[in-house]
Amino acid sequence: MPVRAWPHLYRYNTSNLDIWLLSLLRCTVLAAVCLYVWRNSAKGGHGSRHEKWHRWLRRCVQATCITGQVLLLAKAVAVALAGNDNVMPGGPAGDVGLAFIFGALCTSLAASFAELYTAVSLLDEWQHQRHAHGEADEPLLGAPGETEKSKAKRQSRTVRLLARMSAIDGPVLFVAFTAGAVAAFAQALVPYFTGQIIDLAAIESDRHAFYVTIAKLVLVSFACAVFSGLRGGLFTVAMTRLNIRVRMTLFRSLLSQEVGFYDTTKIGDVISRLSADTTTVAAQVGLNLNVALRSLTQVFILLLFMLKASWRLTIITFVAVPIIVLICKIYGAFYRKLAERVQTELAAANTVSEEMLGSMTTVLAHGAADSAAAAYQQCLNKYNKLQMTEAVAYAFYTITTIFLPNTISAMILLFGGHLVLAGRMSPGALVSFMLLQQSLSSAFQTMGDVFSSLAGAVGAADKVVELITRQPKIPPPGGLQPANFQGRVELRDVVFAYPARPEITVLKGLNLHINPGEVVALVGPSGGGKSSIVKLLERYYMPLSGSVLFDGYDVGSYDPKWLKQRVALVSQEPVLYARSIYRNICFGVEDEDGCAPPSREDVEAAARLANAHDFIKALPQGYETECGDKGVQMSGGQKQRIAIARALVRRPTILLLDEATSALDAESESIVQEALDRLMLRCTTLVIAHRLSTIQNATRILVITKGIVAEEGSHEALLEQRGIYSQLVRRQMQKTTSSASLARGDSELSFSRFALQRTASEPRNLGTDQ
Numbered sequence: 001m002p003v004r005a006w007p008h009l010y011r012y013n014t015s016n017l018d019i020w021l022l023s024l025l026r027c028t029v030l031a032a033v034c035l036y037v038w039r040n041s042a043k044g045g046h047g048s049r050h051e052k053w054h055r056w057l058r059r060c061v062q063a064t065c066i067t068g069q070v071l072l073l074a075k076a077v078a079v080a081l082a083g084n085d086n087v088m089p090g091g092p093a094g095d096v097g098l099a100f101i102f103g104a105l106c107t108s109l110a111a112s113f114a115e116l117y118t119a120v121s122l123l124d125e126w127q128h129q130r131h132a133h134g135e136a137d138e139p140l141l142g143a144p145g146e147t148e149k150s151k152a153k154r155q156s157r158t159v160r161l162l163a164r165m166s167a168i169d170g171p172v173l174f175v176a177f178t179a180g181a182v183a184a185f186a187q188a189l190v191p192y193f194t195g196q197i198i199d200l201a202a203i204e205s206d207r208h209a210f211y212v213t214i215a216k217l218v219l220v221s222f223a224c225a226v227f228s229g230l231r232g233g234l235f236t237v238a239m240t241r242l243n244i245r246v247r248m249t250l251f252r253s254l255l256s257q258e259v260g261f262y263d264t265t266k267i268g269d270v271i272s273r274l275s276a277d278t279t280t281v282a283a284q285v286g287l288n289l290n291v292a293l294r295s296l297t298q299v300f301i302l303l304l305f306m307l308k309a310s311w312r313l314t315i316i317t318f319v320a321v322p323i324i325v326l327i328c329k330i331y332g333a334f335y336r337k338l339a340e341r342v343q344t345e346l347a348a349a350n351t352v353s354e355e356m357l358g359s360m361t362t363v364l365a366h367g368a369a370d371s372a373a374a375a376y377q378q379c380l381n382k383y384n385k386l387q388m389t390e391a392v393a394y395a396f397y398t399i400t401t402i403f404l405p406n407t408i409s410a411m412i413l414l415f416g417g418h419l420v421l422a423g424r425m426s427p428g429a430l431v432s433f434m435l436l437q438q439s440l441s442s443a444f445q446t447m448g449d450v451f452s453s454l455a456g457a458v459g460a461a462d463k464v465v466e467l468i469t470r471q472p473k474i475p476p477p478g479g480l481q482p483a484n485f486q487g488r489v490e491l492r493d494v495v496f497a498y499p500a501r502p503e504i505t506v507l508k509g510l511n512l513h514i515n516p517g518e519v520v521a522l523v524g525p526s527g528g529g530k531s532s533i534v535k536l537l538e539r540y541y542m543p544l545s546g547s548v549l550f551d552g553y554d555v556g557s558y559d560p561k562w563l564k565q566r567v568a569l570v571s572q573e574p575v576l577y578a579r580s581i582y583r584n585i586c587f588g589v590e591d592e593d594g595c596a597p598p599s600r601e602d603v604e605a606a607a608r609l610a611n612a613h614d615f616i617k618a619l620p621q622g623y624e625t626e627c628g629d630k631g632v633q634m635s636g637g638q639k640q641r642i643a644i645a646r647a648l649v650r651r652p653t654i655l656l657l658d659e660a661t662s663a664l665d666a667e668s669e670s671i672v673q674e675a676l677d678r679l680m681l682r683c684t685t686l687v688i689a690h691r692l693s694t695i696q697n698a699t700r701i702l703v704i705t706k707g708i709v710a711e712e713g714s715h716e717a718l719l720e721q722r723g724i725y726s727q728l729v730r731r732q733m734q735k736t737t738s739s740a741s742l743a744r745g746d747s748e749l750s751f752s753r754f755a756l757q758r759t760a761s762e763p764r765n766l767g768t769d770q
Ligand SMILES: Nc1ncnc2c1ncn2[C@@H]1O[C@H](COP(=O)(O)OP(=O)(O)OP(=O)(O)O)[C@@H](O)[C@H]1O
Pocket: 263, 498, 499, 500, 501, 506, 524, 525, 526, 527, 528, 529, 530, 531, 532, 533, 767, 768
């Protein structure tokens, strides 16, 4: 500021004592509130007497700020309307006008800071009330009662991780940023040359200079377009790569999670993170970062040009900046919360749709289509309600951010016009300044928009990063690959409860020993813990205590890939994938799995052993036949035989059969059972027995009830014991006999006759009807 302005500034300040006193009052109240809050922050206690005072004082600050702002505005309007040259820039005492602007700037800044403080406190209070009413957003994985501090920590971790993931494309981003800076510079030159052209045409009438400047204008416009395109294209490339990286990292993290995680997490939520949120993260973060960087460089370069054109008018432009920043901050915080809640509601809707569409036959069989639609509608209503709030918030935000820049334009025209009239600024320079100022306003406006959507994107990113960084709750596996793996299975004093139901102990100190080559059948009442044993052997879960061993080594000490080649599982409902039969048989032993894939002959041999080759060959496309989503294009028996071929192709040492034939009809069952019998001859087998024929073939039978091995021995020995097993057999026999008399002549009857002939008391099904 020129030194000669100081006396005027003094005069202005003394003649506008009311404004200064008001500012002083505001600052005093603000300081008092700050001091009070600072002194009482250690005492805490929301809802206490302190908090009442706190609120009261804050209202005082608000009241003084608003009154001050209104008075200041009234004063400015009065001075402008009076048209007094002594206080207007460009008049005989033009610098007094400058002093007025300076005073207004100081007051506005003080007011803005006070309001910023108030707004932050209000947000704090709002947040506190939401927590008090239990409305806090529950993170997908984080603790429900997560504090603000840990949330902030989580969010900064999110930003750091995204920055790290984007850093791989550092060179691309650097070139994009440089192109953006050049484009911003060229863009700022457009108004500059426009002003010059107006002066050359209207005042100086220099034709040559006029045409040269026009050419320069066209050139910079072209440069601006080219570099903007380059920046946009490069950012899109970087962000597409970020999207793929985020998705892949998340998918890998999801694949590494323990089964217990999926027991307690809704799969719809997880899929929504993987599909919608990853796209939001990359698209929003990428787009917004791109725009934010562009706007920031624009602001910087435009300001330089504006200061060069007229530093006085630049100061006026800046009077409104703190207000815009404040609005952006409040809106950003509000919008962020809203965006998080919108994502959560959308995930809930996805869960419902997926659950229903994933089991369409059950929905149709139960005539539950209407209630399914109602459940989906309910979720969408909640989502819609939140979207409406978001829309209203956005509308208010837009109204403010459009109105403020226009008011500033009017102010600039008022003061700039006086400067032109006083001959202290050329009309071209004023036009140039106006264009620059408009560009600046739109850059600020864009930054405001970007700020809020960036906040939304970070909200979505939080949940993605939460999943990416989640550590599985079972220890990492070892790398043991013994050359001579015999297939001895042992469970020692195993105590186990599912993570989803830790209060119920499923296995209570269970001991089990299977020698290499043995076929052991597990029978017992439903819920006794048979399948849980298989899940522990598969290391889906960890026992609470005790150990699960193969050949004397803990199951966790083996290299999991190596072990999965040697321990094969055929479950009751095998899952096939939407790929060819061939690839379904090779599932898990393909090139990408880091294995030497089986040869075509191996696959066909496995299919033959599984009684699957003939039906596969009879299909028009043979082994290349698509199985459909979850194997829907295959019958139950076909699926089961493909699953057996999948187990066989590994040439397993240990075979786990979890009621592998229970879901089949009699004909399919006998074909599948034949295949299984062949398989059992080659491996150590643990079979959860369902059919009598399987139990007959077992070397030993273990009766599992209430989480322990209650009885052990051969079929005959156990019958003689007259314990749980013989009771199971007797009850089953009664049932089988009655069903046989009801369905005389069908396969059940023939089975019953067979059972009666053999032992006079053998079970049809020993596992499911207790
Ligand atoms: N993922 C799970 N989360 C929580 N509890 C489970 C889970 N799976 C099974 N359970 C519970 O564990 C207990 C033992 O189940 P398990 O499946 O091992 O019994 P089972 O003897 O195989 O029964 P069935 O013969 O009916 O298959 C049951 O009470 C069951 O409700």
